[in-house]
Amino acid sequence: MNTLLKYKLWIGGAFCLLVIGLIIDATYPKHVSGAQPGAPPDVEVVQVEQKDVPVYGQWIGTLDGFVNADVKAQVTGYLLRQDYKEGSFVSKGQLLFQIDPRPFQAALDQAKAQFAQAKALLINAEANQRKSQLDVERYTPLAKQQAATQQDLDNAVQTNLANAATVETTKAQIQGAAAAVETAQINFNFTRVVSPIDGVAGLAQNQVGDLVSTSSSSPITTVSTVDPIKVYFTPSEQEYLAFTRQFPTVASREAQERRMPIALILADGTTYKYQGRVEFANRQVDQNTGTIRIAALFPNPGNILRPGGYGQVRAITRIQSGALLVPQRAVTEVQNSYQVAVLDSENKVSIRNVKVGDRVGNLWVIADGLKPGERVVAEGLQKVGPGMRVNPQPFTARMTEAKGR
Numbered sequence: 001m002n003t004l005l006k007y008k009l010w011i012g013g014a015f016c017l018l019v020i021g022l023i024i025d026a027t028y029p030k031h032v033s034g035a036q037p038g039a040p041p042d043v044e045v046v047q048v049e050q051k052d053v054p055v056y057g058q059w060i061g062t063l064d065g066f067v068n069a070d071v072k073a074q075v076t077g078y079l080l081r082q083d084y085k086e087g088s089f090v091s092k093g094q095l096l097f098q099i100d101p102r103p104f105q106a107a108l109d110q111a112k113a114q115f116a117q118a119k120a121l122l123i124n125a126e127a128n129q130r131k132s133q134l135d136v137e138r139y140t141p142l143a144k145q146q147a148a149t150q151q152d153l154d155n156a157v158q159t160n161l162a163n164a165a166t167v168e169t170t171k172a173q174i175q176g177a178a179a180a181v182e183t184a185q186i187n188f189n190f191t192r193v194v195s196p197i198d199g200v201a202g203l204a205q206n207q208v209g210d211l212v213s214t215s216s217s218s219p220i221t222t223v224s225t226v227d228p229i230k231v232y233f234t235p236s237e238q239e240y241l242a243f244t245r246q247f248p249t250v251a252s253r254e255a256q257e258r259r260m261p262i263a264l265i266l267a268d269g270t271t272y273k274y275q276g277r278v279e280f281a282n283r284q285v286d287q288n289t290g291t292i293r294i295a296a297l298f299p300n301p302g303n304i305l306r307p308g309g310y311g312q313v314r315a316i317t318r319i320q321s322g323a324l325l326v327p328q329r330a331v332t333e334v335q336n337s338y339q340v341a342v343l344d345s346e347n348k349v350s351i352r353n354v355k356v357g358d359r360v361g362n363l364w365v366i367a368d369g370l371k372p373g374e375r376v377v378a379e380g381l382q383k384v385g386p387g388m389r390v391n392p393q394p395f396t397a398r399m400t401e402a403k404g405r
Helices: 002-027 102-144 150-190 237-246 250-259
Strands: 042-047 049-071 077-082 095-099 192-194 199-201 221-233 262-266 277-286 291-298 310-327 332-334 337-343 349-360 363-368 375-379 391-394
Touching: 049 199, 049 349, 049 363, 102 150, 150 192, 221 310, 237 250, 237 277, 237 291, 237 310, 250 277, 262 291, 310 349, 310 375
Parallel strands: 042 391
Antiparallel strands: 042 375, 049 221, 049 310, 077 095, 095 192, 199 221, 221 291, 262 310, 277 291, 310 363, 332 337, 337 349, 337 375, 349 363
């Protein structure tokens, strides 16, 4: 009996302690760090900004020399030596290769000898012509006085005419011999292969001892002027037409091209420190790609940039007036449509479809769906849903135009 009573008292005491604990737990709230359950989540918001912004275009660019001169052999012969360092700067007229000059020296000497021989023949022909002219002058009065026969006079006249013709023929031979000397001299000079321009000389395509020929289509080397350096890029036909609509006359387009700075983003992602300018646009649109080729010139002191390199050309294509701007992170793409989370005056969220335009740095132009001054969620989109009340905080990232990536 005593055991049963003790058991009942133990159960009753435990039950009383449980009830007292529940009462205390309900009376005194728990101290837990953080937001209370059911409190509005913190999100960062930003106002839709309206202002004029430049719209940039960006295209793949290929680097090329301002002038590229293929150096080819003008005479056939064996290379005796190479007189330049590959990849170095060379001056106009600087010797690059020497072709064996001996056969051409011999041809030049022969041509000079034939020229001298022709001049000697002319002296002899002119002497004969003067003698025959004197005979004509002597026989003419004698024939009138019948002191000489008419036959003698006729023979003297015919001889003089033949000698005069010989003089003219010899003069023509001299001209031919002089031309042969000039040709031989030119060929002899061509044995010195020199740079036609100032620039950077490329790799030698022929080695000492090789036979080079005028019939070869390959150059011995190439020299390129690389300061300034030319960069080709290919905007679309639509982009080109939009530009021409903004500047409809040739004068206005040329003036804009001179004012329009062009940036070059190099292969390592850095932006080239010098700005370029448009040099020319090609005469036609490529029918296969629908693009037009445009060349820009960039200063290249020190010849740092070289032909054959790649980069990205970036330039302002137009100015969009009154553009509505939000950070790119405020826009969510869902199944080829774009949405933003907009707050009303009571800080309630509504999900709104928008139409986006161009990207301007870290901002996105909103073409339709927002109004200036409306607030959109820029950070914390994963926390919100339609109709949810939030606790708005200022967006910490500055809403500025990025100059490029």
